[in-house]
Amino acid sequence: MEPRLDQIRSGLARWLLGFFGTVLGFLVLPKLFRFTARRFLFGFIAEVVTIMLAGLLTEKAVEMLERKE
Secondary structure, X not given: OOOOHHHHHHHHHHHHHHHHHHHHHHHHHHHXXXXXXXXXXXXXXXXXXXXXXXXXXXXXXHHHXXXXX
């Protein structure tokens, strides 16, 4: 039994979509990873700085309140 023409076309189309999807993935994913890493790192650093500042300000506020009493 020979494969029918529509089976050959669907197999070729599936192969082409897979091939070009893989190529597109290799081209796009590194840029996406860099973008995501930058956003994550910026957010992480901003959060750490905010927490440190909040702790420092809380400590200073407690010291000021203790001096007034």
